[in-house]
Amino acid sequence: MDMKKSLFWCYCGCLLLMAGCGTQTAKDEIVVSGTAEDSLAVANSSIGFSMMEESNEFPDAIIEMYAPLSNQTFSPGRIPFEFNIKNYPFGEEPSHPQLFLITNGADPVGHHSPIFQLEFKEGTYRTVAYLVDSQGLCLKEFGNYVDRDFMVGNSRPFPYSAEPYIALNLPRNNQAYAEGEDVIVDFLVVGGDMLMDQLKVVVKLGSQEFEMSDMVPLSISNLPKGEHLIQLELRKQDGKVFDGPFSSVQKSILIQ
Numbered sequence: 001m002d003m004k005k006s007l008f009w010c011y012c013g014c015l016l017l018m019a020g021c022g023t024q025t026a027k028d029e030i031v032v033s034g035t036a037e038d039s040l041a042v043a044n045s046s047i048g049f050s051m052m053e054e055s056n057e058f059p060d061a062i063i064e065m066y067a068p069l070s071n072q073t074f075s076p077g078r079i080p081f082e083f084n085i086k087n088y089p090f091g092e093e094p095s096h097p098q099l100f101l102i103t104n105g106a107d108p109v110g111h112h113s114p115i116f117q118l119e120f121k122e123g124t125y126r127t128v129a130y131l132v133d134s135q136g137l138c139l140k141e142f143g144n145y146v147d148r149d150f151m152v153g154n155s156r157p158f159p160y161s162a163e164p165y166i167a168l169n170l171p172r173n174n175q176a177y178a179e180g181e182d183v184i185v186d187f188l189v190v191g192g193d194m195l196m197d198q199l200k201v202v203v204k205l206g207s208q209e210f211e212m213s214d215m216v217p218l219s220i221s222n223l224p225k226g227e228h229l230i231q232l233e234l235r236k237q238d239g240k241v242f243d244g245p246f247s248s249v250q251k252s253i254l255i256q
Contacts, residue, residue, distance in 0.1 A: 048221040049203070049210040052184075054140070057133040061088035062143040063099070065129060068150040076122050076153050081129075083114040088131055090114065096136065100169065103127045105246050107172045122153030126246065128167040128190055137186050138169040140215050147190050158245075164192025164199060165246035166234050170217075176254045179225055183253060185218040187232060198238075204231040213237075223255050 066082040068074070083099065090098055097110025101118075103125055130138045130145035138145065145167075149158055170186040177183055185203060192199055194215055203210045203218060205228065212218060220230075231250040235241055 046222055047205065047208065048219075050219045050221065051212065051214070052217040052219055054214075054216045055133045055135070055137055058088050058131070058139055058144070059141045060143075061131050061139055061141070062086040063088075063129060063131055063146050065146045065148050068148060071149055071151065071157050073151045073155075074120070074153075076120065078117040079120050079150070079152065080117050081115070083129060085114055085131070090131075093134075098132055099129065100132060100138070101127050101129050102167045102169075105168075105249055108169055120152045122155055124151050124155045124158055125149065126158065128188065130167070130169070130188060132169070136170070137184075137217055138167075138188055140188060145188055145190065161244055162191070163242045163244045163247065164189055164197065164234060165242070165244050166190075166201065166232055166249050167246075168232060168249045168251065171230065171251050171253050173251045174254065175251070176256055177223075179255055181255075183220040183223060183230070185220065185230065185232070187215070189215055189234065198236055200235055200237055202233045202235060204233065205229075225255050228253050228255065 062085070064084040064086075066084060067080050081101075085099070088098075091112070094112070097112055099111045099114065100108040101111065102108050104127075126147065126149050128145060128147045132138055147167075151157060167188040167190055168186075169188070170184050187201065189199060189201065194200070194213060199213075201212045201215075203212065203220075205220070210218065229250060229252055231248065233241065233248040241247070
């Protein structure tokens, strides 16, 4: 009888030990297990999506765009840009740019001066100018960024649309990361309020998706080695997809 009791309590202890050894993740992290079909290099992994805390740096920073003017037309060549920046220590960090421009959904280009010129060919352009914090993440309060359409040569304006759209700060196209390094997805939703307008951003990694209802950075962890395609798509909360040319964006990254 004593032997049976001993074996019984030993068996119960083993079950408790096994239950306590499960995998634990961060409170705000979602781990997706399985095959990473979203990457061009297919491998087994558990990919984690974790929303980061919103930066509170420089909430009162203001960027005003003096040039170009809205829908202004230029001849092909060098186009003047002029900004007025307030409540922000612009120029105090010479090691990295603090002002960035995204033009027609391309990668951001940093600038150390609020006045400069850029070369443009004939076409219609939409540029988003924004400021960044000490970590290089875009400031997201009202007044921290501004957008403007302009034309070069014999070009037509973009069709009028009140639809919001995405401006992607991070990652940059073909950006390389070390294995085990987290990939930060940092974006702006321009022309709309995610809460009041009932918007969401869907981050796609192939067959895997992560929905965001807040304009905060997203950290992606445990990506396997190889090339991966990250896609962002702006939608209404009911799933409606926007038709605008900048309502979605995709970037290729490399884990090495």
